[in-house]
Amino acid sequence: MSVEIDGVNGIIKNTTSDGDVTIKGNDGGSEISALVFDMSAAGAATFNNKIIATELDISGAIDVDGTTNLDVVDIDGAVDMASTLGVSGVLTGTTAVFSSTSADDNFVITSTDADAGDPAPDLVLYRNSSSPVDGDDIGRIEFRARNNNSQDIVPVTFSTFTTAVADGSESGYLAIATLVAGSQKNRLGIDQTETVFNDNSADLDFRVESNGDANMLFVNGGTDRVGIKTNAPTKTLGIGGDGVISLEGGSNAISFYDSSTLRAYITSQSFGDHNGDGLGIVTATGEPIKFHTNGGERMRITSTGQVLQGATSSNAVQRSKGVANNDLQFHFSNSSTTTPYGGIIDFDAVGASGADNNTQYFLRCGDTTAIRFFVYSDGDVQNHDNSYGAISDERIKSNITDANSQWNDIKNIKVRNFQKKDDIRDYGADKAKVQLGVIAQELETVSPKLVKEYNPTNNDILSDSAFGTLYTSDDAETQDAVLYTSDDQEVIDGNKNVGDIKTEASKKIGEVKEITAKVKGVNYSILYMKAIKALQEAMTRIETLETKVAALEG
Numbered sequence: 001m002s003v004e005i006d007g008v009n010g011i012i013k014n015t016t017s018d019g020d021v022t023i024k025g026n027d028g029g030s031e032i033s034a035l036v037f038d039m040s041a042a043g044a045a046t047f048n049n050k051i052i053a054t055e056l057d058i059s060g061a062i063d064v065d066g067t068t069n070l071d072v073v074d075i076d077g078a079v080d081m082a083s084t085l086g087v088s089g090v091l092t093g094t095t096a097v098f099s100s101t102s103a104d105d106n107f108v109i110t111s112t113d114a115d116a117g118d119p120a121p122d123l124v125l126y127r128n129s130s131s132p133v134d135g136d137d138i139g140r141i142e143f144r145a146r147n148n149n150s151q152d153i154v155p156v157t158f159s160t161f162t163t164a165v166a167d168g169s170e171s172g173y174l175a176i177a178t179l180v181a182g183s184q185k186n187r188l189g190i191d192q193t194e195t196v197f198n199d200n201s202a203d204l205d206f207r208v209e210s211n212g213d214a215n216m217l218f219v220n221g222g223t224d225r226v227g228i229k230t231n232a233p234t235k236t237l238g239i240g241g242d243g244v245i246s247l248e249g250g251s252n253a254i255s256f257y258d259s260s261t262l263r264a265y266i267t268s269q270s271f272g273d274h275n276g277d278g279l280g281i282v283t284a285t286g287e288p289i290k291f292h293t294n295g296g297e298r299m300r301i302t303s304t305g306q307v308l309q310g311a312t313s314s315n316a317v318q319r320s321k322g323v324a325n326n327d328l329q330f331h332f333s334n335s336s337t338t339t340p341y342g343g344i345i346d347f348d349a350v351g352a353s354g355a356d357n358n359t360q361y362f363l364r365c366g367d368t369t370a371i372r373f374f375v376y377s378d379g380d381v382q383n384h385d386n387s388y389g390a391i392s393d394e395r396i397k398s399n400i401t402d403a404n405s406q407w408n409d410i411k412n413i414k415v416r417n418f419q420k421k422d423d424i425r426d427y428g429a430d431k432a433k434v435q436l437g438v439i440a441q442e443l444e445t446v447s448p449k450l451v452k453e454y455n456p457t458n459n460d461i462l463s464d465s466a467f468g469t470l471y472t473s474d475d476a477e478t479q480d481a482v483l484y485t486s487d488d489q490e491v492i493d494g495n496k497n498v499g500d501i502k503t504e505a506s507k508k509i510g511e512v513k514e515i516t517a518k519v520k521g522v523n524y525s526i527l528y529m530k531a532i533k534a535l536q537e538a539m540t541r542i543e544t545l546e547t548k549v550a551a552l553e554g
Contacts, residue, residue, distance in 0.1 A: 440520035
């Protein structure tokens with residue numbers, strides 16, 4: 001072993017490689033100083049004190065007990081530091097090992113720079129390749145441990161790669177992997193397009209906790225199911241807890257697309273005459289809503305509002321076609337125990353002059369042979385057999401007695417000709433039809449039980465204001481409609497026009513506003529029976545007279 005000390009140039013150099021070099025400071029000194037420590041020919045170098053130098057070049061291992069401040073460090077072997085290593089230049093070599101049995105921090109990078117504009121302490125893993133390509137391994141951080149068989153294992157690994165190195169398109173990939181049953185599994189992958197959990201498609205669950213729920217979001221890697229507030233979803237999406245889905249924000253809460261074309265959406269927001277007070281299913285312009293069961297379409301609502309059951313087209317007529325069986329096709333039920341109502345058929349776009357005829361009809365019933373029953377738009381009723389009746393079985397009746405005499409009632413009833421005021425309004429007095437019948441108030445003096453009272457319609461009130469009042473354009477209830485404006489999303493999307501009705505007024509002009517009197521009606525079917533009874537009495541009297549006349553003539 002030979003050591004050369006150049007006091008002029010400040011160089012301590014080992015010139016042979018036949019052993020290790022130990023350099024000690026003097027007893028009173030605290031550091032070993034030299035411009036260059038060149039130990040490249042030695043095996044290992046041991047410094048017992050602090051090293052102050054510009055360059056340190058050692059071929060073997062280095063053992064320093066004190067603090068080391070260097071500009072350039074070139075070490076081919078391991079580095080064993082008892083204190084700190086201060087390097088202002090470059091640290092190069094094959095392996096740098098910092099080993100410690102202390103429970104304190106083993107490796108600390110500290111910056112004392114007080115300038116807020118400069119970066120914090122950086123740890124840089126630099127792949128300085130002269131010919132970079134996509135997929136280059138940039139750097140890897142392994143967390144090593146040992147198993148109970150005295151074998152080294154890597155429970156956690158951080159790996160980085162380049163995914164694109166073209167200038168202007170540079171991208172990278174970060175993978176975090178852990179050992180799962182002895183095999184490395186990618187738990188998290190981040191690249192330029194996505195962030196992927198469980199990138200190896202392993203049977204690994206994903207769970208997100210909230211402040212009050214351990215399973216706010218849960219993905220079961222084995223069953224391919226997602227749970228919200230549950231870790232045991234039974235379907236592709238399971239919702240636990242209170243089981244409530246809240247659709248918030250935007251008019252298209254749940255949207256359905258065909259490629260990039262919006263076909264329909266489910267919403268609780270404003271659209272058309274809907275104003276956020278319920279659930280709406282909205283389709284794109286011209287598209288129907290279809291309902292399928294058992295592999296086929298059973299019902300649809302067309303884009304014009306027609307409801308088709310068992311049919312897909314209707315020739316512009318609302319149609320409901322039931323299946324071929326012996327069951328009821330329609331059943332309307334009203335469970336009100338106080339004021340139940342049935343169905344209403346209205347022609348609400350035309351007056352009597354447009355519907356007062358025997359061409360249009362409110363109701364038509366028929367089979368493949370003939371039309372059996374009509375209720376025409378003017379109120380006339382016809383049936384094929386001219387048969388009208390009522391159930392009259394003796395077994396459903398009791399207290400059967402002969403009717404009292406109807407002679408005087410029928411004799412005192414006044415039969416009148418008259419015209420209806422609504423007909424006069426529509427056709428004029430010269431064209432309004434003249435009807436034959438009775439006047440309720442006059443009949444009431446003879447047979448009061450044949451007269452009943454009903455709530456007036458708007459036509460009744462138009463005929464006589466004593467019945468009540470109607471809503472007019474001056475009423476606030478007919479003026480509270482909401483119209484679409486240029487700020488509405490439906491207008492922006494082109495589905496509505498400015499000025500279209502968004503929400504109908506709460507009342508329509510001409511609807512009944514107040515009822516102050518009832519309308520009297522006549523039970524004509526009983527009146528006809530009274531007439532039959534009176535006819536029987538007349539027949540009896542006629543027969544008696546005929547007998548007397550025959551006796552006188554004989």
